[in-house]
Amino acid sequence: MSDPRSILQSVFGFDAFRPGQAGIVDHILDGTPTLCVMPTGAGKSLCYQVPALLLDGPTIVVSPLTALMDDQVAALKANGVAAAAIHSGRMREDNVEDWRRFQAGEIKLLYLSPERLMTGRMLAALEPVAPALFVVDEAHCISKWGASFRPEYEQLAALRTRFPGARLAAFTATADAATREDIAAKLFGGGGEIVVHGFDRPNLFLGVEPKAKARAQLLDYLKDRRDVSGIVYCLSRKDTEAIAEVLVAEGYRALPYHAGLDAAVRRENQEIFMAESAVVMVATIAFGMGIDKPDIRYVVHLAMPGSMEAYYQEIGRAGRDGRPAEAMMFFGLSDARMRRQFIDQDGEDDAHKRREHKRLDALLAYCEATRCRRLALLAYFGETGGKPCGNCDVCVDPPQLVDGTREAQILMSAIVRTGQRFGAAHVIDVVRGADTEKIRERGHDQLPTWGVGADRPKPFWQGLVRQCLAGGFLELDIEGFGALKLTPSGDAVLKGRERLEIREITLSRQEKRRQKMT
Numbered sequence: 001m002s003d004p005r006s007i008l009q010s011v012f013g014f015d016a017f018r019p020g021q022a023g024i025v026d027h028i029l030d031g032t033p034t035l036c037v038m039p040t041g042a043g044k045s046l047c048y049q050v051p052a053l054l055l056d057g058p059t060i061v062v063s064p065l066t067a068l069m070d071d072q073v074a075a076l077k078a079n080g081v082a083a084a085a086i087h088s089g090r091m092r093e094d095n096v097e098d099w100r101r102f103q104a105g106e107i108k109l110l111y112l113s114p115e116r117l118m119t120g121r122m123l124a125a126l127e128p129v130a131p132a133l134f135v136v137d138e139a140h141c142i143s144k145w146g147a148s149f150r151p152e153y154e155q156l157a158a159l160r161t162r163f164p165g166a167r168l169a170a171f172t173a174t175a176d177a178a179t180r181e182d183i184a185a186k187l188f189g190g191g192g193e194i195v196v197h198g199f200d201r202p203n204l205f206l207g208v209e210p211k212a213k214a215r216a217q218l219l220d221y222l223k224d225r226r227d228v229s230g231i232v233y234c235l236s237r238k239d240t241e242a243i244a245e246v247l248v249a250e251g252y253r254a255l256p257y258h259a260g261l262d263a264a265v266r267r268e269n270q271e272i273f274m275a276e277s278a279v280v281m282v283a284t285i286a287f288g289m290g291i292d293k294p295d296i297r298y299v300v301h302l303a304m305p306g307s308m309e310a311y312y313q314e315i316g317r318a319g320r321d322g323r324p325a326e327a328m329m330f331f332g333l334s335d336a337r338m339r340r341q342f343i344d345q346d347g348e349d350d351a352h353k354r355r356e357h358k359r360l361d362a363l364l365a366y367c368e369a370t371r372c373r374r375l376a377l378l379a380y381f382g383e384t385g386g387k388p389c390g391n392c393d394v395c396v397d398p399p400q401l402v403d404g405t406r407e408a409q410i411l412m413s414a415i416v417r418t419g420q421r422f423g424a425a426h427v428i429d430v431v432r433g434a435d436t437e438k439i440r441e442r443g444h445d446q447l448p449t450w451g452v453g454a455d456r457p458k459p460f461w462q463g464l465v466r467q468c469l470a471g472g473f474l475e476l477d478i479e480g481f482g483a484l485k486l487t488p489s490g491d492a493v494l495k496g497r498e499r500l501e502i503r504e505i506t507l508s509r510q511e512k513r514r515q516k517m518t
């Protein structure tokens, strides 16, 4: 008789399970349908490969990409495990031979694409073999909530009823709460365990700063980081070149990188970045896939990424050597607005747009976090129960929280009285008593809230809107072209049933001077 730990050591040659792995292995062996969410590189494969070797009967692994299957099979074979992949990229004879071996009970793990598995013929052929375990890799593909829905994954929902005696496990690296629940509902019929592990990167310092003058802020940030390498992410190709130029003029070894550059230039810049020790790569998101430079000390975002998943992936490139590294984002409301426009214009259906807006909201909430940023990040990925990290800007320098109830009520009252049909710009105009054509036309200057908030500058109200959105007191009505609406907790604040604490919205020095003058 063997146990998971001895398999881990004797077959895979590792001393111990990583945190989380052993628990997942146990769940699978117990027969609990298990969805495991772990970031790339955390070691998902072992979590099903170890049980596969302990169970009677073969394991079927469903994987969307033939290249992934081939890698896994090669790695397993190198460890002496009888594994095979059957797919259209292989010679027919090889597929036939492996299928024969599988039916003869000589293969422990068989990798298949969902479309090959879910044919009537394949399912019928598998029944007498009685697989012990079905593993769905890249399980987020089953969910329309995920970023990469694949229709052929949807049919996998039938496995549960078709093979009631087999265990089920699913794996993914990216799944927000809605996606996770959706995967479990589809594959397991609702039950089962969801295990989230390994998202924390404790050596990464997390910071977000409001964006005022991005270039000056960047130069200030880099000033003490001249002798290390990092990545500065920009939104557009044009920006990467302009910022790289600014940095070069300041004496940095800075290189641009984006998909519009000549392939030879891209390759050269990447090689320099990999080889030298103090290079700033100023890049669009085109840069990063497959970059494994262990000593990237910082990742700066000059513009807000499109989602929490994207942000997590991009900052994850820093500090792979485990030594201290930093993730710094400069963030402004205009970025968020631009991201919303991207979503609205992406040509997808409304349901898709709503989901993407929600993902963006999560990132906004992270930017406006009033408590430990790492806890906010981990909570998004489903890892809860940790303590404040002490290694983020909020932990190190907690924001002053002040009572913002009265101001929020002014804002919310303006939103309600204008029918919850207007975006932030117009509502703030109303609150501040602006005299615009839109206001006059609609008679909004006759509202009791018109001008009540004139004593506060525009940035204050913008900051308040952001925090109310981040805190779930307001939401954006997507169908209503980004109109602000009250949520139930916003309503509670308006009616005085709940109070609202906000970050003290600090005005820039310039802003204060201007205020004094007027």
Ligand code: ADP
Pocket: 014, 015, 016, 017, 018, 021, 038, 039, 040, 041, 042, 043, 044, 045, 046
């Ligand atoms: P994922 O599928 O989550 O992206 P992999 O399963 O490919 O990650 O594992 C990433 C790397 O970590 C692999 O090289 C794997 O061999 C290694 N690894 C996984 N588990 C352990 C462990 N318990 N001890 C040491 N190395 C491990």
Ligand code: ZN
Pocket: 371, 372, 373, 374, 375, 388, 389, 390, 391, 392, 393, 394, 395, 396
């Ligand atoms: Zn923290």
